[in-house]
Amino acid sequence: MAYCNQMSVPKINITLKRGSVWLAGAGPGDPGLLTLHAVNGLHQADIIVYDALVSKEILKLANPSAALEFAGKRGGKPSPKQVDISLRLIHLARKNKRVLRLKGGDPFVFGRGGEEATALYDAGIPFRIIPGITSGIGGLAYAGIPLTHRDTNHAVTLVTGHDAVGGISTIDWASISKSAPVIVIYMAIKHLESIVNSLLSAGRKHDEPMAIVSNASLPNQFVLETSLGSCMQDSQNSRVKAPSIVVIGPVVNFRNMLNWLSEVPKPIGEVETLADFKTKQVG
């Protein structure tokens, strides 16, 4: 591994070859959450085909000579069909371009990356997968919510609130309700009421902690801390908006201590091991 002059990050010596595609995750939005492989792809690509969830700050890292091609939903218009995006990637690779396909979060987590990669495979196009930080993990970390904690849960369930065509998901919410101590829901807002009702009628408690994190890791990040029973009311007139990630379960309570992004000074805790520190600070 060598060091590149223009960047203070290690340069990875892997070449994005002509006629091939890198299918990369851009993380939830903060450019600092990009992988070195993704940055390397941004610097090398002739063309970057990006989704709506890829932030402007990230696109600014592209090589200035790269063409930027939007492949997401714009201004209420329907999204381009998945098959057309896959065909476009194949077409560009066959034109001998170095193609970076950049998607929000991780390309293989509710991101249709698997569909695009299999299309490339079928077409005989060489490709590389670059994982990204998924919003359901990294986005929640930016809200001070750990996905697991030994005191609360040994499992976590990631689930989508939509089916493939945007309808209400056919997921067995009653089973999830019984088996998952912590539930992280992507694309939850459209059908939130129905999802919440399914979970409540399957036995989850009204006062179960819940958080909705909008624009996680971006400058306009907003976190609504609520409960399963109050979330519909609380989210109205709040700054909850797309994209939002939902988490339900006891891990939400850790935010009281772990909300590291907050500028509000933290009180010195009553934890025994901090006693000396507290004495020094106060007295």
Ligand code: SAH
């Ligand atoms: N591949 C992506 C998920 C794409 S599905 C990933 O790994 O994160 C789109 C959903 O992801 C959104 O509806 C929302 O639930 C979630 N999401 C993506 N980016 C987000 C962000 N910055 N803040 C909150 N939720 C986000």
